[in-house]
Amino acid sequence: MKIASYKSGRDGLLMIVDKDLKTCCAASHIAPTLQAALDDWANIAPQLEQEYEQLCKGTHSAAEPFDTSRCAAPLPRSYHWADGSAYVTHVELVRKARGAELPASFWEDPLVYMGASDAFIGPQDPVEVESEDWGIDFEAEVVIVTDDVPAGVTVGQAASHIKLIGLVNDVSLRNLIPAELAKQFGFYQSKPWTAFTPVLVTPDELGEAWDGSRLHLPMRTTYNGELVGAPNAGQDMTFDFPTLIAHCAKSRSLMTGTVIGSGTVSNVGSEAGSCCLAEIRCLETIRDGKPSTPFMSFGDRIHIEMLDAQNKSIFGAIDQVIVRYTAPKE
Known part of the structure; x- marks a missing residue:
């Protein structure tokens, strides 16, 4: 699975990106930020993975071109x-x-x-x-x-x-x-x-x-x-x-x-x-x-x-x- 964050506030907007880095989709309905996803990774990761598989198959209804110019750091700030x-x-x-x-x-x-x-x-x-x-x-x-x-x-x-x-x-x-x-x-x-x-x-x-x-x-x-x-x-x-x-x-x-x-x-x-x-x-x-x-x-x-x-x-x-x-x- 590949994960990014588009620029949004201090902690970014969580995005899922396909294997070829061509398409992506927002994951805010699952977790608003990567830190939030990591905090409940055991439960969140399988949900993100499902969306990732759809992206890679080209069947995700909300897929859009992945724009690296919009990217923050995937984890825009970290505790450590x-x-x-x-x-x-x-x-x-x-x-x-x-x-x-x-x-x-x-x-x-x-x-x-x-x-x-x-x-x-x-x-x-x-x-x-x-x-x-x-x-x-x-x-x-x-x-x-x-x-x-x-x-x-x-x-x-x-x-x-x-x-x-x-x-x-x-x-x-x-x-x-x-x-x-x-x-x-x-x-x-x-x-x-x-x-x-x-x-x-x-x-x-x-x-x-x-x-x-x-x-x-x-x-x-x-x-x-x-x-x-x-x-x-x-x-x-x-x-x-x-x-x-x-x-x-x-x-x-x-x-x-x-x-x-x-x-x-x-x-x-x-x-x-x-x-x-x-x-x-x-x-x-x-x-x-x-x-x-x-x-x-x-x-x-x-x-x-x-x-x-x-x-x-x-x-x-x-x-x-x-x-x-x-x-x-x-």
């Missing part, structure tokens, strides 16, 4: 957004570029931070940033959405709590990060927006590409019309999603609608390219002694998408332009 760094090869590369050793513990215990979940943005919403000097970067990631997860859940139990899967562009302001991390209290100003693909999908939509813990397909990242990366998201993922869930739920329960991110998708050796400019710059630094690729400028465009074995888009595309934000006048 936890982003990991599951590809330790990416972390190792970043530290190597600055001449720092990678602690052995990084291969054994996931890195996770809690991000801003109060205002996710849609797949075609512009990324508004006040200054190019802040070091604007994209990060292509896989995310999962959970139901209620009890504290102390085991890795073996965690997989059953994954209800939806999608992709995000987790925007970073790289030049603000060092000063924030120097305070030893985590990210805040350096993580402004997270944009989602038009749809989230249930795990069964992914077939053999989803093994219950990892998504084994290339993450295609196109920057200003040039494909800069297509690393396989299931390859070299040190910490899979059940492990990330169990890590996040070690000392507290996770509420329905929790979103957990993989961190920037990255493969060992980077032959398949990169999913963020920071990694590209690290490779340049290791090779040349300094980076040559600048961070993003106003007018730059980022396109993030994942295709199935038949080269069909699974989640739809994130396609965004960086624009200047003007702060309110006093």
Whole structure:
């Protein structure tokens, strides 16, 4: 099943989308928003599935063309957004570029931070940033959405709590990060927006590409019309999603609608390219002694998408332009 939210108020209007991302129908008669649907998923999901099957057969009486320009994030705001760094090869590369050793513990215990979940943005919403000097970067990631997860859940139990899967562009302001991390209290100003693909999908939509813990397909990242990366998201993922869930739920329960991110998708050796400019710059630094690729400028465009074995888009595309934000006048 594929689910979207059209822009409407703060929490969107729940939509069901067919497998080919061609048609959709409103699901407000079943649940007004995705959060409402997730809160009663056991009862709501079968009703949504019935409508989805009609859409895919072309027999739904209320079907209409699916318009991605109307899409908010499928879950426009969440009670909890936890982003990991599951590809330790990416972390190792970043530290190597600055001449720092990678602690052995990084291969054994996931890195996770809690991000801003109060205002996710849609797949075609512009990324508004006040200054190019802040070091604007994209990060292509896989995310999962959970139901209620009890504290102390085991890795073996965690997989059953994954209800939806999608992709995000987790925007970073790289030049603000060092000063924030120097305070030893985590990210805040350096993580402004997270944009989602038009749809989230249930795990069964992914077939053999989803093994219950990892998504084994290339993450295609196109920057200003040039494909800069297509690393396989299931390859070299040190910490899979059940492990990330169990890590996040070690000392507290996770509420329905929790979103957990993989961190920037990255493969060992980077032959398949990169999913963020920071990694590209690290490779340049290791090779040349300094980076040559600048961070993003106003007018730059980022396109993030994942295709199935038949080269069909699974989640739809994130396609965004960086624009200047003007702060309110006093």
